[in-house]
Amino acid sequence: MHGMVNKGLQTYVTDIFGGEVWEDICVTGGLSQYNFETMLTYDDDLTDKIVEGATKVLNRSHDDILEDFGTHVAGAEGLPLVRQLLQFGGENFEEFLESLEELHDLCRIVLPELDVPVFCLENSVPGSCVLHYTFTKAGYGTVFLGILRAVASAYDTLALVDHIAEPGSKEGRFDITVLQMDLSGDIQDATTLNEVLL
Numbered sequence: 001m002h003g004m005v006n007k008g009l010q011t012y013v014t015d016i017f018g019g020e021v022w023e024d025i026c027v028t029g030g031l032s033q034y035n036f037e038t039m040l041t042y043d044d045d046l047t048d049k050i051v052e053g054a055t056k057v058l059n060r061s062h063d064d065i066l067e068d069f070g071t072h073v074a075g076a077e078g079l080p081l082v083r084q085l086l087q088f089g090g091e092n093f094e095e096f097l098e099s100l101e102e103l104h105d106l107c108r109i110v111l112p113e114l115d116v117p118v119f120c121l122e123n124s125v126p127g128s129c130v131l132h133y134t135f136t137k138a139g140y141g142t143v144f145l146g147i148l149r150a151v152a153s154a155y156d157t158l159a160l161v162d163h164i165a166e167p168g169s170k171e172g173r174f175d176i177t178v179l180q181m182d183l184s185g186d187i188q189d190a191t192t193l194n195e196v197l198l
Helices: 003-016 019-028 044-058 062-074 080-089 093-110 142-154 193-197
Strands: 118-123 128-134 158-164 171-179
Touching: 003 019, 003 044, 003 062, 019 044, 044 062, 062 142, 080 093, 093 118, 093 128, 093 142, 093 171, 142 158, 142 171
Parallel strands: none
Antiparallel strands: 118 128, 128 171, 158 171
């Protein structure tokens, strides 16, 4: 696993919960090291041990931790390089979603060791789409659920994002509906995900 992921998890935990909690997670996960370098590559098992340790110490589910991690790394206090990779995505949330089909190839040029999913965007009706993904490593799609929600917020966009995937799968999809709002803040198009997809 690319060091950016492990360093990102370290930064997420220390920023939100503090250094002592991070050390507890490392001890609980059976790690022999507590600090990670962004540009190095580590065994995938180390990342799994970090997440497993975090589930026990924080008493939260695997998916909850990964979603919060994704939100954090895409936020203002997250990893600068991740934000730089995401910022090429356009002037609004819709353009950002369209740009994700190019993200895998872009990252292969900049960071070839980073496991970035292959995305395929399927438009259905105006204001909604389905974003399919395929990861090399299973069980990490929830990270992008947090990223998508954080990016929508950064674009001042109210969006419903639903993650559909089998537990531990390398493939899945995000059902996304953008809700348009008028100047008074009332939702003009409150179509639910079920109504869109039926």
